[in-house]
Amino acid sequence: MDRRATIKDVAEAAGVGVATVSRVLSGGSASAAARERVLAAAAQLDYRPSALGRNLRQRRTGGMGLLVPDLTDTFYGQLAEGVLACARSAGEPVVLGSTGGDPEQEADLIGMLIEQSVDRLIAVPSGDAETWTPAMRAGMTVIFADRLPSQTSPDGTGPSAVGDLMALDGLPPAPPARPLDVPAVVADDRAGIRTAVRYLRGLGHKRIAFLGGPGHDGRADAFRAAVGEPVDEELIVFGTGSRDSAYAAASGLFQSRPDLSAVVAGGNVLGEAAVLAARELDLRVPKDVSLVMYDDVPWAELCSPPLTVIAQPGRDMGYRAAELVLRAGTRRARSVVLPTELIVRGSCGPRR
Known part of the structure; x- marks a missing residue:
């Protein structure tokens, strides 16, 4: 018999x-x-998208998916450990995938x-709401972890690239995607960033910078709220996700704003980049620049x-997300916000 x-x-x-x-095939844009x-290709190949059809739920074979941006990132490794521990206790297999922080790769x-009829999915999203529409229409149970789908471009600077391309083509802008009604397990970014900024302010720092990456628009907003008006937008800098990009963003920030005295890095890859860039530029931590890292x-x-x-409970976040996705068939899952903790060590000092 021919392969389907x-x-x-x-x-x-x-x-x-x-x-x-x-x-x-799911009616998206x-x-x-x-x-x-x-x-035309679907008709020629006699493709029957049964995994997307009305009988989808009857064909489900079980299993849980887990999508993270980077398996080499220590925090996402901790999150994955939590998911796997919970899934193992429930006898549930897990399909693990790395998106590279790329919305197109995530959509693929x-x-x-969906094609493999995976029932449930936990994801640290990189794309926007439109990227996740096929999963919603397919009836898949989805729980987001660590963050929600982005409402901005990958560099955190504005609307999605699709809208920018439509504008360049002279087309009317697409209406903004409606926020997805999907439960999430996240850390209390606002409280964590606020506590860090207050700590730095208590040390006398006034020119504090934020170094972010993909998915950190919420943390950047929390930073803006914490520093208060007027916000110096030149002190809020984003990399695109790779370690090279994070290093370039940190190095550029230090060189373009020698007046800054402290940096809040939005994740551990960015914190690593800030340490390396400071060392390369002969900036002493904390004498020349104080540094706080998220994760x-x-x-x-x-x-x-x-x-x-700013510590967040990565393993607990993964475990709680797996619990939610496993219980979703019996009751409506509710989002969970986990506490953060500022752990003071030696990388911050009084303003020079």
Whole structure:
């Protein structure tokens, strides 16, 4: 018997990504040309998107998916450990995927998980609400962890790239995506950032910078609220996700604003970049610049000096997210906000 055509087969035949096929077949947005190619390829291959059809729930084979931006990131490793521990106790298999912080790659993985009839999905999202529409329409149970889908571009500076491209083409802007009604397990970013900024202010720091990356728009907003008006936007800098980009952002910040005296790094990759950039530029921590890092990871205490951190419970976050996604069939899951803690070490000192 011939092998049944898959969503990947349709994508290859149409010359588009799996994400585009998923959007077209689930009624999402796509250009007229892409839609025509996808539908023609699906007809030619006799593709039957049963995983997206009305009988989806009857075909579910169980299993849990977990999507994180970077498996080498210590915090996401801790989160994954929590998910796996809970899933193991429930006898639930887990399909693990790394999105690289790329919304297109994330959309491809979502399409593949739908094709594989995965029941439940826990994700640290990199894309926006539209990226997650196919999963919602497919009836998949989704729980977000650590953050919600972005409402801004990957660099945290404004609307999505799709809107920018439409504007360049002279088309009217697309209406903003409606926030998804999806439960999440997150840390109390606002309280954590506020506590860190107050601590630095207590040491006499006035020119405090924020170094962020993809998914950190909420932390940046918390930082703006904590420092108060007027906000110096030049002191809020974003990298694009890679370690090289984080280093470039940190180095550029230090060189463009030699007047700053403290930095809050929005994640451990950014904190590492700030330490390396400061060392390369002969900036002494904390004598020349004080540093607070979001995430408490093992190497933070081994730095010289040890880093002051905003600790969030990564393993507990993963475990709670897995509990929510496993219980979702019996009752409506409610979002969970976990506390953060400022752990003071040696990387902050009085303003020079």
